[in-house]
Amino acid sequence: SQQGEEDPQALSIQEGENATMNCSYKTSINNLQWYRQNSGRGLVHLILIRSNEREKHSGRLRVTLDTSKNSSSLLITASRAADTASYFCARSDSGYALNFGKGTSLLVTP
Amino acid sequence: EAGVAQSPRYKIIEKRQSVAFWCNPISGHATLYWYQQILGQGPKLLIQFQNNGVVDDSQLPKDRFSAERLKGVDSTLKIQPAKLEDSAVYLCASSRSADSSGNTIYFGEGSWLTVV
Numbered sequence: 001s002q003q004g005e006e007d008p009q010a011l012s013i014q015e016g017e018n019a020t021m022n023c024s025y026k027t028s029i030n031n032l033q034w035y036r037q038n039s040g041r042g043l044v045h046l047i048l049i050r051s052n053e054r055e056k057h058s059g060r061l062r063v064t065l066d067t068s069k070n071s072s073s074l075l076i077t078a079s080r081a082a083d084t085a086s087y088f089c090a091r092s093d094s095g096y097a098l099n100f101g102k103g104t105s106l107l108v109t110p
Numbered sequence: 111e112a113g114v115a116q117s118p119r120y121k122i123i124e125k126r127q128s129v130a131f132w133c134n135p136i137s138g139h140a141t142l143y144w145y146q147q148i149l150g151q152g153p154k155l156l157i158q159f160q161n162n163g164v165v166d167d168s169q170l171p172k173d174r175f176s177a178e179r180l181k182g183v184d185s186t187l188k189i190q191p192a193k194l195e196d197s198a199v200y201l202c203a204s205s206r207s208a209d210s211s212g213n214t215i216y217f218g219e220g221s222w223l224t225v226v
Binding site: 003031033041042043044045048050088092096097098099100101102103 | 114143145150151152153154155158165166201203212213214215216217218219220
């Protein structure tokens, strides 16, 4: 199972702004998951998007999946300081454990 | 529902010493994972258990790392002898089944290892 590439590696925004981070793979994606990791903590599952879904919402999160481009994006709307964390995508293939990318480090300043 | 428990949270050892980390997964979760996360990087899978059998240990440095999951519940990850490059966070995680395609994986808080 191949590791994804997240872009950007780091993102700094102000509270209230939207944050967009992207994830891409060199081979086809089926299902994909996004996780958040606060500093010094474990990873927390945010959202799973399946290959037959193009967009999924959860609260202020919006995830899209473009299987033709082997890519996904995570949008956080109206960001808050508490959203400061690292965000990881992980492809989610049947028969394989999750394979994480290097993540996007998001800093939201008041 | 109790989460994934790990101990110790922090450990500092000298190189060539040994260390062991313990993990108690969420009750009823058949699959258990150990990930290594080096500072600034994403987690890397070391080993995956399904009940008490190994599913994938292809990235486990077997000359120094070992892991076991006796009775299909708790698990222990051991490093002996430790090297400086083993300094990392060791994350234990569990899920209901080994099929990650539709499964949520739950992570513990991690065990921070510093090798000096």
